[in-house]
Amino acid sequence: xxxxxxxxxxxxxxxxxxxxxxxxxxxxxxxxxxxxxxxxxxxxxxxxxxxxxxxxxxxxxxxxxxxxxxxxxxxxxxxxxxxxxxxxxxxxxxxxxxxxxxxxxxxxxxxxxxxxxxxxxxxxxxxxxxxxxxxxxxxxxxxxxxxxxxxxxxxxxxxxxxxxxxxxxxxxxxxxxxxxxxxxxxxxxxxxxxxxxxxxxxxxxxxxxxxxxxxxxxxxxxxxxxxxxxxxxxxxxxxxxxxxxxxxxxxxxxxxxxxxxxxxxxxxxxxxxxxxxxxxxxxxxxxxxxxxxxxxxxxxxxxxxxxxxxxxxxxxxxxxxxxxxxxxxxxxxxxxxxxxxxxxxxxxxxxxxxxxxxxxxxxxxxxxxxxxxxxxxxxxxxxxxxxxxxxxxxxxxxxxxxxxxxxxxxxxxxxxxxxxxxxxxxxxxxxxxxxxxxxxxxxxxxxxxxxxxxxxxxxxxxxxxxxxxxxxxxxxxxxxxxxxxxxxxxxxxxxxxxxxxxxxxxxxxxxxxxxxxxxxxxxxxxxxxxxxxxxxxxxxxxxxxxxxxxxxxxxxxxxxxxxxxxxxxx
Numbered sequence: 001x002x003x004x005x006x007x008x009x010x011x012x013x014x015x016x017x018x019x020x021x022x023x024x025x026x027x028x029x030x031x032x033x034x035x036x037x038x039x040x041x042x043x044x045x046x047x048x049x050x051x052x053x054x055x056x057x058x059x060x061x062x063x064x065x066x067x068x069x070x071x072x073x074x075x076x077x078x079x080x081x082x083x084x085x086x087x088x089x090x091x092x093x094x095x096x097x098x099x100x101x102x103x104x105x106x107x108x109x110x111x112x113x114x115x116x117x118x119x120x121x122x123x124x125x126x127x128x129x130x131x132x133x134x135x136x137x138x139x140x141x142x143x144x145x146x147x148x149x150x151x152x153x154x155x156x157x158x159x160x161x162x163x164x165x166x167x168x169x170x171x172x173x174x175x176x177x178x179x180x181x182x183x184x185x186x187x188x189x190x191x192x193x194x195x196x197x198x199x200x201x202x203x204x205x206x207x208x209x210x211x212x213x214x215x216x217x218x219x220x221x222x223x224x225x226x227x228x229x230x231x232x233x234x235x236x237x238x239x240x241x242x243x244x245x246x247x248x249x250x251x252x253x254x255x256x257x258x259x260x261x262x263x264x265x266x267x268x269x270x271x272x273x274x275x276x277x278x279x280x281x282x283x284x285x286x287x288x289x290x291x292x293x294x295x296x297x298x299x300x301x302x303x304x305x306x307x308x309x310x311x312x313x314x315x316x317x318x319x320x321x322x323x324x325x326x327x328x329x330x331x332x333x334x335x336x337x338x339x340x341x342x343x344x345x346x347x348x349x350x351x352x353x354x355x356x357x358x359x360x361x362x363x364x365x366x367x368x369x370x371x372x373x374x375x376x377x378x379x380x381x382x383x384x385x386x387x388x389x390x391x392x393x394x395x396x397x398x399x400x401x402x403x404x405x406x407x408x409x410x411x412x413x414x415x416x417x418x419x420x421x422x423x424x425x426x427x428x429x430x431x432x433x434x435x436x437x438x439x440x441x442x443x444x445x446x447x448x449x450x451x452x453x454x455x456x457x458x459x460x461x462x463x464x465x466x467x468x469x470x471x472x473x474x475x476x477x478x479x480x481x482x483x484x485x486x487x488x489x490x491x492x493x494x495x496x497x498x499x500x501x502x503x504x505x506x507x508x509x510x511x512x513x514x515x516x517x518x519x520x521x522x523x524x525x526x527x528x529x530x531x532x533x534x535x536x537x538x539x540x541x542x543x544x545x546x547x548x549x550x551x552x553x554x555x556x557x558x559x560x561x562x563x564x565x566x567x568x569x570x
Contacts, residue, residue: 047079073178107303164523242268353473362516
């Protein structure tokens with residue numbers, strides 16, 4: 001994440017998106033006004049003329065992003081204007097201009113949509129030539145579609161940013177959306193249905209407004225670790241900083257001495273740490289101090305980036321759904337008629353990142369074998385085997401002949417001379433079910449090109465660590481069988497008693513989920529907590545910077561999409 005407020009402000013202020021300026025319209029004013037009845041007919045005629053000339057490109061002051069869609073749309077309505085009524089500013093135009101002004105609440109910039117609210121909106125359209133009216137009409141429709149697109153699909157194509165959203169994106173139907181706005185006679189209703197409706201997005205929208213109104217927070221000077229019982233000017237600054245962000249309130253008392261680090265202030269520090277994904281030890285060390293000194297404007301930009309990520313997701317997330325949030329190290333299940341449940345998770349470490357995408361959970365295995373993928377065998381297992389001849393026995397692994405599927409006596413392999421390539425060309429490694437199995441007692445699977453899945457783990461101690469990026473890309477779930485019971489939704493075939501029986505038997509059993517459940521693996525570093533306040537999480541894979549820079553730039557980032565790491569994981 002960027003930590004240069006001056007650069008941020010400079011980049012935003014210096015951006016010059018195309019705007020429809022008053023001078024361009026004034027040049028097109030006719031010398032004498034025409035009647036309302038005469039003006040509307042020629043305007044439609046001018047639209048027809050501009051849009052139907054064979055082989056002609058529209059020459060306008062501002063390039064039209066949705067030119068083909070506009071041709072189709074106006075042809076379908078016999079070139080009747082949408083925005084300019086016979087009496088001047090139509091209701092739709094007022095709604096559109098209001099939507100542009102409120103676009104800032106969605107982290108968008110109204111200046112990017114080719115329409116500036118100038119004096120022309122107060123003038124009578126009858127004072128404009130038909131050509132000027134046609135040009136204005138086209139710019140308004142194109143500007144509306146630009147806003148609708150960015151609200152529904154986002155400003156940035158995530159495939160241009162390494163490590164970001166990798167699933168196919170839903171197409172943007174410009175014709176249908178503009179038709180809806182024209183027929184429903186409500187621009188605001190059309191735009192509202194395009195905006196992500198998830199409570200997290202709407203909560204971030206409110207948080208963005210609050211952050212922009214907050215001003216800048218008090219800087220806490222550097223120094224040694226602050227803890228309960230300390231006193232001094234740094235404590236005064238800490239107290240002011242936590243009061244500004246709402247972590248420290250006047251309710252409940254506290255010391256009358258603002259320079260004393262009292263228990264009340266210690267509790268506020270713990271709340272701040274929990275809200276930022278830190279170990280809530282109540283002490284202000286280097287990590288906590290760094291998060292305290294991130295400015296409100298930088299947090300606002302972080303919220304904007306995460307609102308953009310929500311716009312990349314499918315419109316329909318599913319009535320029952322599983323959401324994995326990588327930076328939050330969590331798995332959450334949401335349903336229409338149930339309270340959301342959340343479990344701690346372990347995700348991929350930095351060099352083996354968990355990818356972000358959407359899929360649907362289709363099947364599960366109890367007491368699973370783990371067929372070690374070739375890339376992990378090469379990196380993690382084979383080096384240990386060459387150093388320790390008993391390694392495979394100690395971790396419960398066997399060698400399988402790829403041609404016959406039979407178990408191979410590992411002592412028959414000359415580990416000192418066989419290369420990794422030669423071994424993997426003929427064999428694979430498999431870990432048997434049991435207490436040593438890296439997948440634990442459960443694997444929950446869904447189609448994806450990365451062979452990523454959710455699973456149990458014998459290393460339950462890892463869930464007690466605040467930052468849990470330890471896996472090879474798959475997601476380990478703390479209470480995986482509680483998640484399975486939620487997915488099964490009362491399936492009579494898989495009772496808790498039968499599940500226990502299968503685990504005890506030590507033989508793998510695989511079954512399908514009767515109703516596949518959508519799963520969305522996300523990367524959200526800003527989120528709304530249970531109490532409604534905004535929380536932030538460490539940017540574990542360092543993805544925020546590139547996205548924030550792309551959002552600040554009028555140019556889209558042209559980066560090569562990162563190649564997926566194929567192969568299973570643990």
